[in-house]
Amino acid sequence: MSTTEQDEAAEAPRDQVRQDGEPEVRQIYDPVADTPTRYRRDPAEAHPPLDYAPYKSTQLRHPKQPLIYLPHTVTEITGPQLSGAVRLADTDNDLTAQHQGAPIGERIIVSGHVYDTEGKPLRNTLVEIWQANAAGRYAHKWDRWAAPLDPNFKGAGRCETDSDGRYEFTTIRPGPYPWGNHYNAWRPAHIHFSVLGRAFTQRLVTQMYFPGDPFFPYDPIFNSVRDEQARARMISTFNIHETRPNWAQAFNWDIYLRGPAATPFEEAF
Amino acid sequence: MIFEVTPSQTVGPYFAIGMPYEGGNLIVPEGTAGAIRITGTIYDGRGEIVPDHLIEFWQPDGEGRFADLRGYGEQSALPGFRGFGRYGVEDGDGTYSMLTVKPGRVAGPGDGPPQAPHIDVTLFARGMLNRVVTRIYFADEADANATDPVLATVPAERRNTLLAQPAEGGYRFDIRLQGAGETVFFDI
Numbered sequence: 211m212s213t214t215e216q217d218e219a220a221e222a223p224r225d226q227v228r229q230d231g232e233p234e235v236r237q238i239y240d241p242v243a244d245t246p247t248r249y250r251r252d253p254a255e256a257h258p259p260l261d262y263a264p265y266k267s268t269q270l271r272h273p274k275q276p277l278i279y280l281p282h283t284v285t286e287i288t289g290p291q292l293s294g295a296v297r298l299a300d301t302d303n304d305l306t307a308q309h310q311g312a313p314i315g316e317r318i319i320v321s322g323h324v325y326d327t328e329g330k331p332l333r334n335t336l337v338e339i340w341q342a343n344a345a346g347r348y349a350h351k352w353d354r355w356a357a358p359l360d361p362n363f364k365g366a367g368r369c370e371t372d373s374d375g376r377y378e379f380t381t382i383r384p385g386p387y388p389w390g391n392h393y394n395a396w397r398p399a400h401i402h403f404s405v406l407g408r409a410f411t412q413r414l415v416t417q418m419y420f421p422g423d424p425f426f427p428y429d430p431i432f433n434s435v436r437d438e439q440a441r442a443r444m445i446s447t448f449n450i451h452e453t454r455p456n457w458a459q460a461f462n463w464d465i466y467l468r469g470p471a472a473t474p475f476e477e478a479f
Numbered sequence: 480m481i482f483e484v485t486p487s488q489t490v491g492p493y494f495a496i497g498m499p500y501e502g503g504n505l506i507v508p509e510g511t512a513g514a515i516r517i518t519g520t521i522y523d524g525r526g527e528i529v530p531d532h533l534i535e536f537w538q539p540d541g542e543g544r545f546a547d548l549r550g551y552g553e554q555s556a557l558p559g560f561r562g563f564g565r566y567g568v569e570d571g572d573g574t575y576s577m578l579t580v581k582p583g584r585v586a587g588p589g590d591g592p593p594q595a596p597h598i599d600v601t602l603f604a605r606g607m608l609n610r611v612v613t614r615i616y617f618a619d620e621a622d623a624n625a626t627d628p629v630l631a632t633v634p635a636e637r638r639n640t641l642l643a644q645p646a647e648g649g650y651r652f653d654i655r656l657q658g659a660g661e662t663v664f665f666d667i
Contacts, residue, residue, distance in 0.1 A: 253483075256484050257487045257608070257609045258488070258608035258609060260607060262608055268606050270523040270524035270656070271529065271604060271657065272656070273611065273656060273657055273662075277666035278663055278665050278666065279632065280614075280665035281588040281629070283594060284545070285539070285594070285597065285599050289537060290546070290561065290563030327483065328482070329482055340493065340494060348493040350495060351570075365496050366496045400488075402491060404490075410537045410599050413610065415488070416485055417488040434488075434608050440483065440486050443486060444485065444488065466484050467484060468484050469482075
């Protein structure tokens with residue numbers, strides 16, 4: 211351990227270590243220890259490239275000049291907490307209860323945790339979702355797919371993670387839908403997710419998929435993530451134990467945002 | 480154990496179902512003394528507007544203090560200051576608008592000089608598989624810009640793409656995703 215690391219260890223409160231060596235997760239939020247000073251840089255293959263020919267709309271919407279390295283300064287390691295700005299209503303995380311009647315489709319519970327790459331939960335962070343209805347149609351005026359709209363389904367939800375970093379939504383399993391990218395193109399069924407994290411560096415918008423979707427091999431958006439294991443991280447798992455008898459199926463999906471850089475020296479500027 | 484991050488995917492064309500919220504582009508409440516409006520248009524590689532974009536700002540207040548800052552410096556005392564703005568009107572003319580205050584200076588990396596006033600910007604859109612990140616600096620802060628440690632790493636001939644230009648009621652900051660005058664984007 212270097213002198214600097216010892217100094218840091220003395221200064222910053224750390225998680226207690228249990229007998230079995232696993233760190234005990236603090237129950238009380240600690241603003242210093244829980245706010246890293248530098249974040250890990252994502253590996254090159256972690257995210258899809260901005261220039262990806264099979265997804266045609268990227269053609270005119272990707273920068274051609276190289277990205278310029280941005281050090282993680284105070285602007286990047288801080289971030290918005292929308293608790294005050296976005297007022298959460300009781301039905302915000304139940305997309306089946308936002309209208310007079312029940313929406314048509316398979317009722318599902320989608321839940322999981324938001325962690326950083328060290329496995330620490332992100333508490334009280336905003337998770338927002340939006341999706342198509344059971345027939346694969348979005349309640350959006352630009353969506354012209356010839357599938358029925360559901361007057362009882364808008365398809366938007368949001369919640370804050372709890373003290374364990376857990377989120378939960380009740381919704382309808384979205385349908386796949388065709389789109390104009392190429393001949394006979396269909397999107398696998400998915401739910402859009404937006405996560406704020408606690409730092410500007412952690413901001414993530416992504417999509418959650420369902421296990422075993424037959425459209426996976428043909429979808430350029432899913433396959434824009436070039437690494438197979440990385441693609442697998444976008445697929446939820448069916449969980450029979452969380453399924454509610456006579457009520458709803460259950461799917462689990464954990465989201466990982468970048469965590470602290472390993473050492474203060476990792477990022478020389 | 481180190482886990483791997485969840486990959487990014489495009490925000491798609493229909494984010495307006497879930498992402499905009501009322502007052503999302505009010506980084507400060509209306510009527511705040513010294514409030515400015517920053518507006519701009521997003522263009523693609525053919526010079527056509529990008530109407531289906533979602534843009535977010537993150538910045539400190541005029542004193543260089545952040546909202547909801549956890550563990551760093553003093554928290555902003557500006558009433559109603561969110562530090563965060565989101566604008567995502569998909570059927571518009573490709574132009575966003577945020578009401579805010581001009582940010583103050585904050586510490587730079589390491590022991591270097593403080594940073595010039597700047598705003599961190601995230602842009603999402605259909606056709607973008609990941610966000611792009613840029614920064615807004617201010618054309619009328621020439622002295623501070625001259626010593627900014629981040630601007631110093633940007634090729635001199637491209638720095639002007641990061642400068643918001645004074646305009647009526649505030650500033651204008653256009654973003655060009657590709658081609659002539661392409662905005663500088665950062666690897667974060």
